[in-house]
Each structure stands twice: as C-alpha cells, then as structure tokens.
Amino acid sequence: MDRRVKGLSRLRASEGLRSLVRETRVGVDDLIAPLFVHHEAGWRQAIGSMPGQYQLGVEEAAEQARQWQELGLRAVLLFGLPAMKDAEGSASWDDEGGVIQRALRAIREAAPELVCITDVCFCEYTDHGHCGVLTERGGKRVLDHAATRANLAKQALSHAQAGADMVAPSGMIDGQVSVIRAALDEAGQCGVGIMAYSAKYASGFYGPFREAAEGAPQFGDRRSYQMDPANGAEAMREVSVDVEEGADIVMVKPAMAYMDVIYRVKQAYGLPTAAYNVSGEYAMVKAAAQAGWLDERTTVLEMLTGFKRAGADMIITYHAADAARWLRQ
Numbered sequence: 001m002d003r004r005v006k007g008l009s010r011l012r013a014s015e016g017l018r019s020l021v022r023e024t025r026v027g028v029d030d031l032i033a034p035l036f037v038h039h040e041a042g043w044r045q046a047i048g049s050m051p052g053q054y055q056l057g058v059e060e061a062a063e064q065a066r067q068w069q070e071l072g073l074r075a076v077l078l079f080g081l082p083a084m085k086d087a088e089g090s091a092s093w094d095d096e097g098g099v100i101q102r103a104l105r106a107i108r109e110a111a112p113e114l115v116c117i118t119d120v121c122f123c124e125y126t127d128h129g130h131c132g133v134l135t136e137r138g139g140k141r142v143l144d145h146a147a148t149r150a151n152l153a154k155q156a157l158s159h160a161q162a163g164a165d166m167v168a169p170s171g172m173i174d175g176q177v178s179v180i181r182a183a184l185d186e187a188g189q190c191g192v193g194i195m196a197y198s199a200k201y202a203s204g205f206y207g208p209f210r211e212a213a214e215g216a217p218q219f220g221d222r223r224s225y226q227m228d229p230a231n232g233a234e235a236m237r238e239v240s241v242d243v244e245e246g247a248d249i250v251m252v253k254p255a256m257a258y259m260d261v262i263y264r265v266k267q268a269y270g271l272p273t274a275a276y277n278v279s280g281e282y283a284m285v286k287a288a289a290q291a292g293w294l295d296e297r298t299t300v301l302e303m304l305t306g307f308k309r310a311g312a313d314m315i316i317t318y319h320a321a322d323a324a325r326w327l328r329q
C-alpha cells in the first residue's frame with residue numbers, strides 16, 4: 001500500500017457521511033424574496049425576462065406574501081410600480097396612496113410574521129429613470145446627491161411609518177445611510193433597521209429588473225453613482241462608510257461575479273452580510289434550465305450554497321420560493 005496517498009474521498013461515500021462533514025447549509029430562513037407591487041388593483045402580469053416572477057397588485061401581493069410565509073420564507077423585499085412618475089419621484093413618499101405604503105399595510109395583515117424590507121430608491125418613481133434628483137453640471141444632467149438625500153429621508157420615513165421592518169437604500173447616494181438613520185431616529189422610528197446596498201456595482205446583470213420594475217434610465221447609465229466592477233478595495237471603503245453611518249446589514253450586489261467581495265466584506269467586518277442574487281443571474285439560470293441545458297434545482301441550490309460559503313448570511317433571490325420548496329423536501 002502506498003502510504004503517501006492521502007485519500008479525502010472516504011468522507012464522500014454516502015449521503016450520511018457527506019452530511020456529517022458538510023460545512024455550509026442553506027436554509028429557507030436565509031432567503032429574502034423580492035416582490036414587485038403594482039399600483040393597479042387586480043394587477044397580475046408575468047415578467048417576460050424573469051420567468052416565474054410577476055408584477056402584482058396590492059391585494060395580490062399580500063396573498064403572495066401569505067403563501068410565502070406559509071412556505072417558510074421569513075422576509076420579502078418590496079419594489080413599487082407607482083401610478084405617477086415625476087422629476088423627483090414624489091409618489092415614493094405618499095403616505096396614504098403610495099404603492100409601497102399600501103402594500104405594507106396589506107402584507108402586515110395577510111402575513112404578520114414576515115419581515116418586510118423596502119427598497120428605497122427613486123428609479124421606479126422618476127420620469128427620467130435615474131435614482132434621484134437631477135441637476136446640471138458642465139452641460140450634463142447629473143445626479144444631485146444632496147437634493148436626493150433630503151427626499152430619501154422622506155421616502156424611508158414614509159415606509160417606516162407604514163410598517164416596514166427595515167429600509168434598504170439602493171441608490172448609491174453619498175450619505176444615504178446617515179440621512180435615513182437620522183430621519184428615522186428623529187421621528188421615533190429607532191426600531192426600523194437599515195439594510196444598505198453598500199457595494200452595488202454598475203452591472204449588466206440588472207437588465208431583466210429594468211423591465212420588472214420599469215425603472216430603466218431614459219438617458220445615460222448609472223456608472224457615475226454605482227461602483228465600477230473592477231474595484232474590490234473600494235467596496236471595502238463603501239462598506240466602512242455605511243457601517244459608520246449606521247447600517248445594520250450590509251449588502252453586496254450582484255452576487256455571482258462578486259464572490260470575492262462578499263468574502264472580504266464578511267471577513268473584515270463580521271456584520272450581517274447580504275448577497276443580492278440579481279435578475280440577470282436568475283434569468284440566465286432560468287433560460288438555460290428551460291432549454292434543458294442544466295438542472296435547475298441542482299444549479300440553484302449550488303449557487304445559493306456558494307454565496308453562503310463565501311460569507312453571505314442572507315441571500316436576496318428570485319429563486320426563494322422554489323428553493324424553499326426544494327429545501328422542505
């Protein structure tokens with residue numbers, strides 16, 4: 001016998017052995033399901049670029065949330081499709097009629113255990129599709145971070161007052177976490193947390209989402225405020241700023257092409273860390289599965305496990321409901 005051979009395969013011989021030595025586990029309670037809420041009553045529209053995902057009216061969304069709660073899911077991330085868009089995105093802080101505010105009240109009722117996180121941004125609410133207020137600089141229309149911050153505070157507070165457990169600012173606006181934290185605290189909403197889209201990259205993988213949320217920029221792109229995909233050290237600075245400003249959870253987005261960033265963030269800060277498995281990542285797997293090119297269940301669970309192995313504590317994913325079903329079996 002060759003004593004130099006060090007065999008590692010003996011621990012892989014059966015499912016029992018494999019499960020004993022398994023280092024990473026994905027559970028339903030690691031998953032956060034995005035939900036697109038449309039302002040129109042009775043609305044239910046399939047999103048072509050994201051098979052299996054829908055835009056839903058407020059009541060339909062509440063019913064979806066109820067079913068997801070029953071399935072064991074713990075949290076949803078809400079995106080709103082408002083009735084009206086303007087230059088500022090003012091429909092996003094409409095306490096009574098706002099689509100997210102109404103959805104929060106309905107979901108609270110239908111699925112009281114579910115953690116409701118709201119995406120806080122303006123791209124779905126502005127007529128120009130950018131993530132805040134615009135101003136002119138050097139003959140160009142650019143994002144006005146200062147003016148946008150004031151509006152972010154209004155939107156986040158309105159969500160909190162309508163029942164959000166956490167708000168998730170996604171616009172990569174400088175100072176977004178601190179201005180929201182201050183607004184919440186001053187209004188007595190100290191218990192509402194902030195999940196910060198800290199390291200959000202200007203990514204091609206958001207393509208399908210722009211159809212889902214009807215928030216594509218009408219001119220230009222988002223590279224002057226979202227991060228350059230080439231930068232890892234800069235992600236650490238973004239996270240450190242958000243931590244200082246009071247983020248409770250930090251996020252890396254997208255997930256698949258940014259596993260090193262997830263790893264570094266978790267290692268360096270040890271904070272609750274979320275990975276956003278975005279629309280394009282979902283669409284790729286769905287399309288390949290529909291073509292019969294890969295096995296959807298195996299691939300999705302492998303991907304989710306990979307995010308957790310890299311350091312994510314929680315995963316925002318459109319696969320959440322499917323994964324919840326598979327994980328229950």
Ligand code: PBG
Binds near residue numbers: 206207
């Ligand atoms: C809004 C927002 C976007 C996503 C989440 N929040 C779009 C963007 O920044 O262009 C992308 C989500 C996805 O692709 O699944 N700012």
